[in-house]
Amino acid sequence: MQKTAGLxxxxxxxxxxxxxxxxxxxxxEGDFIYDVTPAxxxxxxxxxxxxxxxxxxxxxxxxxxxCKEQTEGKILVFLKPCDTFSFNQLLTEHRIDxxxxxxxxxxxxxxxxxxxxxxxxxxxxxxVIDNGESLNIKTIYGEKTCERSEVLLEKxxxxxxxxxxxxxEVLGEKAENENSQDRFAQVAALEAMTTEERYAFWQGELSxxxxxxxxxxxxxxxxxxxxxxxxxxxxxASKSNADTFEEKMFHIIRAFHVAGRCTDCGECSRxxxxxxPLHLLNxxxxxxxxELYGDYQAGEEAGSRAPLVNFTFDDAEPSVIHxxxxx
Amino acid sequence: xxxxxVFVCWCGxxxxxxxxxxxxxxxxxxxxxxxxxxNYQYMCSEAGQALIKDAIKEHNLTxxxxxxxxxxxxxxxxxxxxxxxxxxxxxxxxxxxREHCSWIHKDMKEATEKAVILxxxxxxxxNLNAPLQAGESAVTKRALVIGGGIxxxxxxxxxxxxxxxxxxxxxxxxxxxxxxxxxxxxxTLDCAACILTPKMVEAAQHxxxxxxxxxxxxxxxxxxxxxxxxxxxxxxxxDSTKCTGCAVCTxxxxxxxxxxxxxxxxxxxxxxxxxxAQAVPNVATIDTERCIHFKTGKCGIxxxxxxxxAIDFEQKDEFIEEKYGAIVVATGFEILDVxxxxxxxxxxxxxxxxxxxxxxxxxxxxPTKGTLLRMSNKEHPHDIVFIQCVGSRGNTCRDxxxxxxxxxxxxxxxAMLIREKxxxxxxxVFYIDVRTPGKNFDEFYRRAVEQYNVDYIKGMVxxxxxxxxxxxxxxxxxxxxxxxxxxxxxxxxLAAAIQxxxxxxxxxxxLTASIDTNDFLTEAHPxxxxxxxxxxxxxxxxxxxxxxxxxxxxxxxxxxxxKVVGLLAKDKLVTNPCTATPNELMCNGCxxxxxxxxxxxIDYVEKEVxxxxxxxxRRLATxxxxxxxxxxxxxxxxxxxxxxxxxFSNRQIMAEVDAICR
Numbered sequence: 001m002q003k004t005a006g007l008x009x010x011x012x013x014x015x016x017x018x019x020x021x022x023x024x025x026x027x028x029e030g031d032f033i034y035d036v037t038p039a040x041x042x043x044x045x046x047x048x049x050x051x052x053x054x055x056x057x058x059x060x061x062x063x064x065x066x067c068k069e070q071t072e073g074k075i076l077v078f079l080k081p082c083d084t085f086s087f088n089q090l091l092t093e094h095r096i097d098x099x100x101x102x103x104x105x106x107x108x109x110x111x112x113x114x115x116x117x118x119x120x121x122x123x124x125x126x127x128v129i130d131n132g133e134s135l136n137i138k139t140i141y142g143e144k145t146c147e148r149s150e151v152l153l154e155k156x157x158x159x160x161x162x163x164x165x166x167x168x169e170v171l172g173e174k175a176e177n178e179n180s181q182d183r184f185a186q187v188a189a190l191e192a193m194t195t196e197e198r199y200a201f202w203q204g205e206l207s208x209x210x211x212x213x214x215x216x217x218x219x220x221x222x223x224x225x226x227x228x229x230x231x232x233x234x235x236x237a238s239k240s241n242a243d244t245f246e247e248k249m250f251h252i253i254r255a256f257h258v259a260g261r262c263t264d265c266g267e268c269s270r271x272x273x274x275x276x277p278l279h280l281l282n283x284x285x286x287x288x289x290x291e292l293y294g295d296y297q298a299g300e301e302a303g304s305r306a307p308l309v310n311f312t313f314d315d316a317e318p319s320v321i322h323x324x325x326x327x
Numbered sequence: 328x329x330x331x332x333v334f335v336c337w338c339g340x341x342x343x344x345x346x347x348x349x350x351x352x353x354x355x356x357x358x359x360x361x362x363x364x365x366n367y368q369y370m371c372s373e374a375g376q377a378l379i380k381d382a383i384k385e386h387n388l389t390x391x392x393x394x395x396x397x398x399x400x401x402x403x404x405x406x407x408x409x410x411x412x413x414x415x416x417x418x419x420x421x422x423x424x425r426e427h428c429s430w431i432h433k434d435m436k437e438a439t440e441k442a443v444i445l446x447x448x449x450x451x452x453x454n455l456n457a458p459l460q461a462g463e464s465a466v467t468k469r470a471l472v473i474g475g476g477i478x479x480x481x482x483x484x485x486x487x488x489x490x491x492x493x494x495x496x497x498x499x500x501x502x503x504x505x506x507x508x509x510x511x512x513x514x515t516l517d518c519a520a521c522i523l524t525p526k527m528v529e530a531a532q533h534x535x536x537x538x539x540x541x542x543x544x545x546x547x548x549x550x551x552x553x554x555x556x557x558x559x560x561x562x563x564x565x566d567s568t569k570c571t572g573c574a575v576c577t578x579x580x581x582x583x584x585x586x587x588x589x590x591x592x593x594x595x596x597x598x599x600x601x602x603x604a605q606a607v608p609n610v611a612t613i614d615t616e617r618c619i620h621f622k623t624g625k626c627g628i629x630x631x632x633x634x635x636x637a638i639d640f641e642q643k644d645e646f647i648e649e650k651y652g653a654i655v656v657a658t659g660f661e662i663l664d665v666x667x668x669x670x671x672x673x674x675x676x677x678x679x680x681x682x683x684x685x686x687x688x689x690x691x692x693x694p695t696k697g698t699l700l701r702m703s704n705k706e707h708p709h710d711i712v713f714i715q716c717v718g719s720r721g722n723t724c725r726d727x728x729x730x731x732x733x734x735x736x737x738x739x740x741x742a743m744l745i746r747e748k749x750x751x752x753x754x755x756v757f758y759i760d761v762r763t764p765g766k767n768f769d770e771f772y773r774r775a776v777e778q779y780n781v782d783y784i785k786g787m788v789x790x791x792x793x794x795x796x797x798x799x800x801x802x803x804x805x806x807x808x809x810x811x812x813x814x815x816x817x818x819x820x821l822a823a824a825i826q827x828x829x830x831x832x833x834x835x836x837x838l839t840a841s842i843d844t845n846d847f848l849t850e851a852h853p854x855x856x857x858x859x860x861x862x863x864x865x866x867x868x869x870x871x872x873x874x875x876x877x878x879x880x881x882x883x884x885x886x887x888x889x890k891v892v893g894l895l896a897k898d899k900l901v902t903n904p905c906t907a908t909p910n911e912l913m914c915n916g917c918x919x920x921x922x923x924x925x926x927x928x929i930d931y932v933e934k935e936v937x938x939x940x941x942x943x944x945r946r947l948a949t950x951x952x953x954x955x956x957x958x959x960x961x962x963x964x965x966x967x968x969x970x971x972x973x974x975f976s977n978r979q980i981m982a983e984v985d986a987i988c989r
Contacts, residue, residue, distance in 0.1 A: 309919055
């Protein structure tokens, strides 16, 4: 990990220096080492660029605005395998301009969740030495160790792919996707519930929502010029809640809006301050699409036609879908 | 604010018997925008329309709601009424309180409540309606007929005779269809070929008809008056401009093991073949799946013996693109696969045949040269049992629920022809009912029974099995004498159900024409528009719409042709003004709408927008309103809600939903 961080910094400097790019989209450290946020850099500020096991955030969406503003030269962006899916999906939807971006794919073994580290009783983290298997964590209370697999981000425990689906060059060592769990297992568990149980589950989860809009703002699929929830014409904006569960409408509408376009990057759940497993709503759609229309992953291929906006002669009959909905 | 008038129709007792029309009028009077409400016995009558016109003028109405039957019945009527009173016709909304309410409810209180809700939704919509202007589109004066059987030929000839060019696309190497396989036709017993081949020749020689045989429709785009169709002319591997139809190649071809489809696989044909003697065009076709040259690279005998040099192993599929104003679907039928009915031993015993196979056995050009023989030993049969309704009128998953309509008559025909030609053969017919409505049909059937002594047994056959002597045992039931029957016979003939051709699903999908659960194409109205598909510009001819015999098929084919001619005679069509329009400030340029548009009406432009003072160039959707048919697919595909449909805007629909849920 430390080696990759060095390579990333080196490449950024080189590409800025030789004029391949004029701007860099990467991550910078905050007050704490695990407090890493996306940031743009130029020649003057590039020193602040970091890469660590806390770089879970997906940088693709920031390119929408950046591409519009970029008049000359390219933007260098560092994308992990899962982020490349979002990048491709944005290309499919004509939201970003491939010509304006130089993609450096960064191989990934899964990123870490500071909350999970804290939950192990490891507080005051000042440095993490990541050898790829276990972590040596320096804290203000002394040195601690733990297994990497114990503290992976939720989205990384069910990693969909270690393949970089789009890149101009690649850095780091290719990782295997062997330890990842079945990403549809939790959805299957929800499907196995009775309607009442499932309703209760979602009522419990979605009632926690404080409508901070973080999920929407981070979601690479939520990139509308004007979101329906901000559109006073739509009749759903600026409505006050009658009860705590009314936010279900927000989440269900959002899930429908990104259905067939969601790349399952897991950012919605990662940024949710209330810990709502929002990705399960989107994953349910992905699972249904796979089962009804054959395997399809948005973003796997730029320009692909999602089953929901496509028609083929072997599409499932509406009656089949209807019957399935009733079961 | 709109000034809305609400007109509640009784439709005689159709509505008024179940819906309290006075209560509906009272209830809607206080709805926002409503300044007039009245009920009347027949709103569609002259007097009813006058009432509407007077109210529009007297109360300065800006919009009206008619609570009546389905908009499919009278929307056009009331739009014209409004227009005559000086109102824009698109300021009219229909609340369907008949089909959607009075006809399906019994309880007056509930039905009245629902009628009020439906009226309220329509009022909420009219409040947001805006006047719309219809445009015009040109008509391509050329028709396409899909299918070259008797239905397609008749439609094509009638359209061509009216002076319009017609193209026939036929998937097999020759036109003629199923009728070409028939021996004689009921009820007059004239030979099928004798009456069909003149039609085939007429179509082939008609200056207005172009035949595309061995061709298939690959892609259909566009809409009524302006269809763009891609036709695939499959490679025959024979140059049809050189082939003289001398049939030397077909005789010399060494690959002779495969079945001859024209004779229902009762005999074989070469890999290079002409389906039958009167085939049009009389040109050979190479079946690449059987051809030794295509399988091994060797042989090539046909090429050597062809004096015209017509064999071309390098020939490629050809694609033709053509514009049409109207399309006639005449894809016909096929025989139900009877292998699922193995209690009748069809797959096990060669003497159990379908009726179409019997047609070929009885035909002079058939596998037995027209002599009735058992297929097992080529001996003369002494007893024949016919089993009716095999796969028709059933309620299990292997059956069709409908009556195939032609079987009673052709079975009577077969029975009569056999008794006439071979008086020594005993003929038994097992039937559920004998259905012979039609001119001279019942007389025909009675002749079979009374004059030719055909033994009709009311009842079904339970099973058939082979006896040790090679003959067939038939176990059935006679419902009239209520006893079980055992017969020994030489042949069993199954009157198998007919079903739409398999390809019709693809064709219907390409044309966005609807089909029913049996894959028959649906009519625009089962009684009043029987030859039109609900998709404008698409017409139905023959069995693709439902089971029918030759006389009926020919009548329907002519009717479809008249509808096509009526359309092609117009220079301009009035277009639907309810088209899609994108809100430029909300459009993401994501292409979702263009991907789902079935008419190719959506394009993208790079355009500068002024978004509340912020000027920037964006990729934006634009709709060609001449191509847009207002289906609304784009409005639901648009993630940001930028795409909206005039006359059915998102706001209008939400207002209707809100009014219903209030």
